[in-house]
Amino acid sequence: MEIAxxxxxxQLLVAVEQQRVHMDPRYTRPDFEKDPGPPMxxxxxxxxxxxxKRMRLVELVDESEASAYGLRxxxxxxxxxxxxxxxxxxxxxxxxxxxx
Numbered sequence: 001m002e003i004a005x006x007x008x009x010x011q012l013l014v015a016v017e018q019q020r021v022h023m024d025p026r027y028t029r030p031d032f033e034k035d036p037g038p039p040m041x042x043x044x045x046x047x048x049x050x051x052x053k054r055m056r057l058v059e060l061v062d063e064s065e066a067s068a069y070g071l072r073x074x075x076x077x078x079x080x081x082x083x084x085x086x087x088x089x090x091x092x093x094x095x096x097x098x099x100x
């Protein structure tokens with residue numbers, strides 16, 4: 001199965017890996033990405049996460065790991081980790097070729 005991602009989706013995968021994407025059940029569109037800034041801001045991520053969820057690249061951590069407010073982080077699935085590693089390999093190869 002071939003997975004094609006755009007730049008924004010790759011950036012969101014990196015944000016998930018860095019534990020900057022979470023679900024807050026107090027909202028109707030509950031998914032947010034923490035943008036480290038400066039200044040630090042929260043960006044809605046529900047629509048941007050949808051294709052990554054459909055491709056099974058990200059998932060929520062267990063409910064037992066939720067905060068006192070019910071916030072749950074997203075994490076990469078095994079497939080998501082593989083895809084992100086492949087993207088990084090492609091980027092490294094491209095940089096090497098440009099430098100050669």
